[in-house]
Amino acid sequence: MQTNLADFIKDTREGHEADAILRSCVHCGFCTATCPTYQLLGDELDGPRGRIYLIKQVLEGKKPTAKTQLHLDRCLTCRNCETTCPSGVKYGRLIDIGRKVVEDQVPYSFSQKLKRTALKELLPRKWLFTPAMKTGQLFRPLLPQALQNKVPRRENAGSWPTRAHARKMLLLDGCVQPAMSPNINAATARVLDALGVQLVVAPKAGCCGAIRHHLNDHDGALDDMRRNIDAWWPLVQAGAEAIVMTASGCGATVKDYGHLLEADPAYAEKAAVISGLTKDLSEIMPAFEAELEGKLNGKISKRVAYHPPCTLQHGQQIRGKVEGVLRAVGVDVQLCGDSHLCCGSAGTYSVMQPELSYQLRDNKLAKLAETKAEMIVSANIGCLTHLQSGTDTPVKHWIELIDSALTATH
Structure with missing residues (x-):
């Protein structure tokens, strides 16, 4: 062209x-x-x-x-x-x-600006978002359906393992996931603990920057990225093997830090290192397949439908790894028809473009229902929340399935 x-x-x-x-x-x-x-x-x-x-x-x-x-x-x-x-x-x-x-x-209208500003100022700030989400969960039955769709029911995260291991990896806690689904990161920590790996959370790390970046606040997004690099760097220098992502949307962004910060002389080199260390959880777990198979084979009898998030299969170009891990431990895992298509969550898209978003959600759920699965699993908090808002079938992160089976064996 x-x-x-x-x-x-x-x-x-x-x-x-x-x-x-x-x-x-x-x-x-x-x-x-x-x-x-x-x-x-x-x-x-x-x-x-x-x-x-x-x-x-x-x-x-x-x-x-x-x-x-x-x-x-x-x-x-x-x-x-x-x-x-x-x-x-x-x-x-x-x-x-x-x-x-x-x-x-072309400036947005006042109402559009208000909505976009609220999203980029509220969601990335855990100290604001977490109490807001807890309040929403407390009054969830009284909320209109549109808001109920964005407020998942409260869940117990369970315990975080306290054992120290020689092998250590960092975990991005994230901004919205700890409030919306706290069990995901805790389950990840428990599974890796059982496999001899300690997950470490850097307290000052927060939003990966994706929310602000996709709402056109590129400068604010770069500030989020620099803050995370500063929080992780001492732990990287201390020998952390990897930076584990349990939300594929965050992983796609952090893997792009090297590119997005390549013009920043103070952060370009560190950003490239951070991007190189960043791994989606599905890239970490295949190395443990044999050990997991020994612990779990035959323990999970559910038929499960797996929805691969766009940020995983298209953004990070990772396909087949989640299914491979689940099948290795004996799970009957199915992909639905048109599994390459988006579920409609897409970060803040479900708020900004609700009509299209819900059409895509309903289309995806219809395809998932055809698998006759007892549970839907995915790998991104946005997909999980969005899909669950339209079905009574349980929707979980795939690592929660492994965690619950491991816990049942003890």
Whole structure:
């Protein structure tokens, strides 16, 4: 694709990156066939190829409109198109650049600004979000359905292991997951403890930066990333083997720290190291398959449907590992039809674009129901909460299934 970027961006870092991405696109349209929003809306401008054209026009100097903004905001950033693309177009990076440029030229309405500001100021701050979530859970039966969908029932996290091990890994506690589903990280710590690995949480680490970044607050996101690097660095220097991610959305972002901070001379080198150490939990566990099989084979009799989050299968390009671990310990795990498609959660998308989000959720749940599974498992807090809001079938993180079986054997 030929480009002629406007003066306001062509000599910037973002401009150089966007230009390279645009030039790699060959207009083939393969991406359109796997785009969830195009499948729902049937509009070329609500598919990756159409959005790429819109971004190209804006970067070449055409004035964007509210309609331009709407088409870009309807994108889930699921990155299914990147998996499909034969040319390796880095669409996720391009949409982030394009949205920021459009927002700078087309301000949101007051109500939209209020909602976006609330999300980026509340969600990443655990000291604000946790008491707000606990209050919501206390009064959950009185809340309207739309809010109940965002407030999972309270659960007990159980105990955190206290044994010390020679092998140590860091764990990103995250911002919303500890309040919404505290058992996920505790279950991960218990499972790894049983396998001789100690999980360590750096107290000053917090939101990975994804929330602010995808709401166009790129500077705020970079500050979140720098804070995490500062919190982890002493522990990395002390010999931590890996930084474990139990939320695939966080993992996709932290693995990108090296790229996002490469222009920061104070953090570029450290950010690259952090990204290299970052592993999704499903990348850690296969090394323990044989040991787990010995402990658990035949202990889990449930048929389970696995929903692979977009941030895992498309963002991180990790497929098959969760299913492999579960099958190794004897779980009957099924993938539903169209398992490559997004469930509609997509970070804050379910708040910003609820109609499309719930359509995608219901489509996904219908496919999952066809597996006749007793439980749905996934690997990202957003997917878990979103799917659970539409079904009575239990929806859990896959590590919770292993943890409960290990606990039952003691």
